[in-house]
Amino acid sequence: MYGIVSFFQMGGFFMFPILLVLAVGIAIAVERWIHLKRVKAENSRIWDEVHPVLVEGDFDKAREMVNEDKSALSQMLAMGLARQGAVRRREDIEIAMEESMMEIVPQLEKRTPYLALLSNIATLFGLLGTIMGLITAFAAVANASPAEKAALLAASISEAMNCTAFGLMTAIPLLLLHARLTTTTGQIVNSLEMVSVKALNTISTFTKRQY
Known part of the structure; x- marks a missing residue:
């Protein structure tokens, strides 16, 4: 502990801004990680519940289920199922889901790009110090x-x-956290797109059976 304190004190004034950048970066990373894990779990849960209902063709019940849920996947399906109740064309339902995706994805990516920015700032503070x-x-x-x-x-x-060393010690973990969160966000977006296609295929298949 003494060695860490001594290392910090010897780095000069710019060690404090780097420490602040590290604290902010870790706070953002933890908040985003918890949020993304919750979104992933909620999406998986609601899809396991709604998918059998869609396969049965009970769209009214599926519409009711997704309207009562607040997950990202429910928001997307709610837009598609709302359009399904009014029109029969696959293209219209697909457009509605894509519109919902345009609202969901920015919420998933929210604040994550700041980690890369903070990593660069930490490096620059280290060099400046x-x-x-x-x-x-x-x-x-x-x-x-x-x-x-x-x-x-x-x-x-x-x-x-010491200042450069601390700047790099801050920048490298923040970059790794940024990469991990970006990967997790991409996985969630891919799963939403896959669910969108499956739901569209299920709706189209059941609609064709009716005619």
């Missing part, structure tokens, strides 16, 4: 005696490099 530390170091060396210059310069450069 190092440059400012080196400027201070060379200014101090200029006024030091020849015997002290080497030792003073080495100590100052070591302190300045």
Whole structure:
């Protein structure tokens, strides 16, 4: 613990902005991860309940089920089933679901891009801290005696490099978290698209049987 505190203190003023960036990034990552896992679980649950009802052709019951649920998948199916009750064309139902997807996807991606931005900011703060530390170091060396210059310069450069190191130690995990959340979001979007196609095929198949 002492070593960590000493490392932080030696990094200078810019260690504090980097620490703030790290805290904000972790907060965003945790909130997004919890949200996406909840969305994934809710979508899986409602689809397991609605799919058998769609296969049976009981669209009124399916419409009632998705209207009572607040999951992302229910919102998409609700738009399609609402159009199904008014029209028979597959294209109209598909357009309604695509319109709903355009509203859902931005909510899934919300705040995730900030992690990549914060990663870059942490790196830049680290470099800025190092440059400012080196400027201070060379200014101090200029006024030091020849015997002290080497030792003073080495100590100052070591302190300045701590800031760059901390910036990279912050940036790399944030980039990894960004990649993981982006992958999870993509999986959810793909599952929604798959459900959309399955629901459309089921509705079309049952509609053809009626004629």
